Amino acid sequence: MTADSARRSLVRLTVVPGWVVFAVITAAFAAGLTVPLRYQFVPLVASVLVFGLPHGAVDHLAPTRVQGQPPTGRSLAAVGVLYAVVGGCYALAWFLAPVASFAVFILITWLHWGQGEVHSLVGVLGVDHLTTPAQRALTALARGTLPMLVPLVAFPEQYRLVTETLVGLFTTPTLGWAEGAFTPDGRLVVGVVVAGLLAGSLALGYVRAQRRRDWLVDAGEVGLLVAYFALVPPVLAVGLYFTCWHALRHVGRLLAIDPTARERLADREYGQALGRFARDAAPLTAVSLVFLGVFYWLVPVAPGSISEWVGLYLVLIAALTLPHVVVVAWLDHQQLVWTSRPALLAERQWE
Ligand SMILES: CC1=C(/C=C/C(C)=C/C=C/C(C)=C/C=O)C(C)(C)CCC1
Ligand SMILES: [Fe+2]
Numbered sequence: 001m002t003a004d005s006a007r008r009s010l011v012r013l014t015v016v017p018g019w020v021v022f023a024v025i026t027a028a029f030a031a032g033l034t035v036p037l038r039y040q041f042v043p044l045v046a047s048v049l050v051f052g053l054p055h056g057a058v059d060h061l062a063p064t065r066v067q068g069q070p071p072t073g074r075s076l077a078a079v080g081v082l083y084a085v086v087g088g089c090y091a092l093a094w095f096l097a098p099v100a101s102f103a104v105f106i107l108i109t110w111l112h113w114g115q116g117e118v119h120s121l122v123g124v125l126g127v128d129h130l131t132t133p134a135q136r137a138l139t140a141l142a143r144g145t146l147p148m149l150v151p152l153v154a155f156p157e158q159y160r161l162v163t164e165t166l167v168g169l170f171t172t173p174t175l176g177w178a179e180g181a182f183t184p185d186g187r188l189v190v191g192v193v194v195a196g197l198l199a200g201s202l203a204l205g206y207v208r209a210q211r212r213r214d215w216l217v218d219a220g221e222v223g224l225l226v227a228y229f230a231l232v233p234p235v236l237a238v239g240l241y242f243t244c245w246h247a248l249r250h251v252g253r254l255l256a257i258d259p260t261a262r263e264r265l266a267d268r269e270y271g272q273a274l275g276r277f278a279r280d281a282a283p284l285t286a287v288s289l290v291f292l293g294v295f296y297w298l299v300p301v302a303p304g305s306i307s308e309w310v311g312l313y314l315v316l317i318a319a320l321t322l323p324h325v326v327v328v329a330w331l332d333h334q335q336l337v338w339t340s341r342p343a344l345l346a347e348r349q350w351e
Pocket of ligand 2: 250
């Protein structure tokens, strides 16, 4: 009973807002709205404090919390070492090979955001049509293309601008081998890959769906996201997806494994539930900002403009995301997101 009201609260608090915001913004851009580039950066700048950066700042508590345990010295040290080694090596790689590191950033984000989509479909929306691990992997791969590849097909100039800004913090912004992705042929190939993965994922889901409604939720979200990323310029679109979709859903997932927050959720005391998250995330969000300052001193070309500052922030996000993916994979493993038994997942998730 409490479990199901908590789940419904999570849908209301972390899923529905994304649907509404994206539907409104997509309609506005379809109707011809334009937004100057300066203002398009607003959600990315806000993500420093609002959901975005903080959504990973509970990674030190989550691995034990998902098992119903408080953190131990060992668990905290394990996450610390993970961040220092994996994040540190990848941060170093940006200095040595910025173009390749950017390509890896797109790849990691593709997989990580796809991974988050599968969790919210199976664990929060409770759909029944993603029955096998392989099918879930296909759905993750397909959905991850929406924020990472549709913008490349639809808005190559802005995509290129951001790519050059990030690379330009480390070296002269020539893209070398990555140039091909921005040509009409390159974008055609990317478009065919995106369409193939999405069609494959939805077709397989359609065949396996017991409840038509579940498949419609999946297809409806995909349709909304395709239209959204095809119409809204990427700096704005990706910024809003990060804060109002991916991070918000992940925050919901964290609330669900915090027993007190889950009770607050079940009672629809959303402010109190979110307050607990803010308290848990504050210290390491602050530490991350110190690292932003360290990066400022380390990069060869110091940022000056707003776009360069956002570029620097994105490099920080890149370095933090690689270890974050490992923590989220651990959560997935503990919550049986990738097993072939969705019923068990539901039990485990809300026991
Ligand atoms: C801003 C932006 C881009 C990249 C954003 C990325 C890659 C963000 C990654 C965020 C992560 C990994 C958050 C953690 O969950 C693109 C696609 C180049 C297009 C232009 C705008
Ligand atoms: Fe994340």
